[in-house]
Amino acid sequence: MAHSFKVYISDGKEYFEYSNGQKTTKKSFAFSQSLMDILYLDIWSYSELFERMGKALYSLYSVKDLKLVDEIKDDLNTLSKVHVYFEFLRLEWLDKLEQAEKQAFQDILNLLPRKKLTHIPMNISTAQRQLIALWNHVLDILSPDDPIQKKMADYYSLKRDRSPGSPNVFEFHPLRMSFETVDAMTFTEVLYPKSIYDIIEFFVRECIKLEVRFRVCKHCNQFFALTGHINTEYCDRPFDSTGRTCKEMGALRLWEKKKADTPALKAYSKAYKKRFAWIKYGKITKEAFYEWAEKAREKRELCLKGSMTLEEFKAWLED
Numbered sequence: 001m002a003h004s005f006k007v008y009i010s011d012g013k014e015y016f017e018y019s020n021g022q023k024t025t026k027k028s029f030a031f032s033q034s035l036m037d038i039l040y041l042d043i044w045s046y047s048e049l050f051e052r053m054g055k056a057l058y059s060l061y062s063v064k065d066l067k068l069v070d071e072i073k074d075d076l077n078t079l080s081k082v083h084v085y086f087e088f089l090r091l092e093w094l095d096k097l098e099q100a101e102k103q104a105f106q107d108i109l110n111l112l113p114r115k116k117l118t119h120i121p122m123n124i125s126t127a128q129r130q131l132i133a134l135w136n137h138v139l140d141i142l143s144p145d146d147p148i149q150k151k152m153a154d155y156y157s158l159k160r161d162r163s164p165g166s167p168n169v170f171e172f173h174p175l176r177m178s179f180e181t182v183d184a185m186t187f188t189e190v191l192y193p194k195s196i197y198d199i200i201e202f203f204v205r206e207c208i209k210l211e212v213r214f215r216v217c218k219h220c221n222q223f224f225a226l227t228g229h230i231n232t233e234y235c236d237r238p239f240d241s242t243g244r245t246c247k248e249m250g251a252l253r254l255w256e257k258k259k260a261d262t263p264a265l266k267a268y269s270k271a272y273k274k275r276f277a278w279i280k281y282g283k284i285t286k287e288a289f290y291e292w293a294e295k296a297r298e299k300r301e302l303c304l305k306g307s308m309t310l311e312e313f314k315a316w317l318e319d
Helices: 033-039 043-063 066-080 085-102 114-118 120-139 148-162 196-209 246-261 263-280 286-305 310-318
Strands: 004-010 013-019 024-030 177-183 186-191 214-216 223-225
Touching (some): 004 177, 004 196, 066 085, 120 196, 120 223, 263 310
Antiparallel strands (some): 177 186, 214 223
16 A cells, blocks of 8 residues: 555554555544444445445446546545544555556456445444454453453354354454554554454454453443443443533433432422522522522431431422
8 A cells, every 4th residue: 555554552542543655644542442433333324425436436447537536535535534444445445546547447347346345334234243242242241250262262162163154253364463663662563454354353352362341331232341440331422412421321310310219309409490490580690599509408418417307408498
């Protein structure tokens, strides 16, 4: 490739470093983030884009029109913004397209294999199913409490015994690896991928070698790495347009449940919402509301500790 692309892990982060010959770009993410993002990517929502590139390539075989090349490049640029793995795909195909132009589109069928693009959604969808199965049996914190290496051996032995070549089994292949300096402090393994599937496999291997444990988030129902407390139940993925994460939504859900189960909290919440609404209608100033809220929290704590009865607390709130 005239363009370069390499992947490595350093200090608990994953790095993607690529160059177009003039400018070098370096991106980093928390370890396993890119893999989890591709695992749950709705790849079929981009099927139309892949089909459009396939049709443009098919026309290019006979027409040799540079406008078709530009259309493919535009779609590749769009795709590269979806996920960092597709940045490699963009650079790979930019090289192919540039080489085709230099050769005046000779031997174009071999140089620009259309199915390598159009089959990507199907191949990624298959890999997603395979990896979910692998995670469920091996890396899920709730899977049998055996060494990960034993679970890997058992899982692959069982799958191959039942159905050789089963599409449910994620297959591992040789990778193009180097061992080199990546910065002033780090000498590590570096992947020079030949395809986006190499990048996926690289991070799957690392998760297994490092014996990273995962859990299904109780809010979004997606796997996330347990990098902190092993009993963490919610991930840090953004959940809604306001930027709230599953962890924040989980805390809110727990608060709502606790509030529903605790009469003092329920009474406080009801009174708080009522008086907060008064600000809008001019029944109370913001200053007076926040002064009341501070006193209400003090009374709430007294009630929770048993220093004030629930009836006394409710009477104070209504006063």
